[in-house]
Amino acid sequence: MYLVAVSANMLILVAVWVNKHLHTPMYFFLTNLSFLDICYISSHLPNSLKEVFSERKVISFAGCAAEMYIALALGETQCLLLAVMACDRYVAICHPLNYVTIMNRPLCMKMAISTWISGFVLSVVHVAFTLTLPFCGRNRINHVACEIEAVLRLACTDIHLNEMVIFAVGVVILIIPLSFVLFTYVHIIAAILKISSSRGRHKAFSTCTSHLMVVTMFYGTCMVMYMTPRSLVSEDKHKIISMFYGALIPMLNPLIYTLRNNDVKEALRKTIRVNIGSPNK
Structure with missing residues (x-):
C-alpha cells in the first residue's frame, strides 16, 4: 500500500x-493533494513497517x-485543502467565464499556502495539550503509530479538557x-443540471464525483476518529480507522482522480511513453 501510494x-x-x-x-490543487498524500503516508507508515520487523518496538x-x-x-492540512478544491470546482462550473480571472495563479498560491500554514499551526494546540499531561506506568501505546487518541x-x-479541545478543533477542521463543501456542491x-450539452454535464459530474468520493472517505473516517465519544469506538476500531x-x-486518491479523469489518463500515457521511449532517442 505504501509503495503504490507513493508511486x-x-x-x-x-x-x-x-x-x-x-x-x-x-x-x-490536485498536485498539492498528491504531494500532501506522499508526505502524510510517509510521516508514520515507514516507522510502523519498521516496527513490524523489530523485536523491541520502542520509540x-x-x-x-x-x-x-x-x-x-x-491531516489537518488535507481537510482544509479539500475545502479549497471544492471552491475551485464551484468557480469553474458556476462562473466558467470568469474562472481564469478569479482563480488566478497568485490567489491559488495564497490559498494553498494558507492551508499548509493553518494545518501546522492548529496541530500545535492538539500536541501541546497532549504532551503537557503526566504519563505513568508502562507507557505502552496500543496502536500502530503515535496517534494522539x-x-x-x-x-x-x-x-476531559483534552477531549474538548480535540472536539473544538474538529469543528474548525x-x-x-x-x-462549506456541501454548500458549494448544492x-x-x-449549475451542472443547467448545462445543455450531455458531454459537458458528464465531464463536470466526473470531476465533481471524484472530489466528493475523496471528501466523503477522508472527512467521514476523521470524524469517527476524532469526534466520536471514546465509549462508542474501541481501541481496536481506532487502529483500523487510522489505517484507513x-x-x-492516500493510495486510493490518485486512483480515483485518474480513473475518472480522461485528461489525467492521457497525460499519464504520454508521460510513460516519453519516459520509455527516451533511451532510444
Missing part, C-alpha cells in the same frame, strides 16, 4: 508537471511527539470545511 502520487506530480495543458488551478518521547505532530498537521489513553490524569449540482485514512486513502 501513484508521484506519477500524478510528474504527469501534471510535464504536460503544460494541465497547468490549471484544478490540477495545481522515544521526542520521536513520538514529532510523528504525532507531523501526521496531525498534514492512543497517547491520551496513557495519561495519569483527567483528559472538519465540520466547518465539510459544511450550487455546483444546480492514514494508508488506504
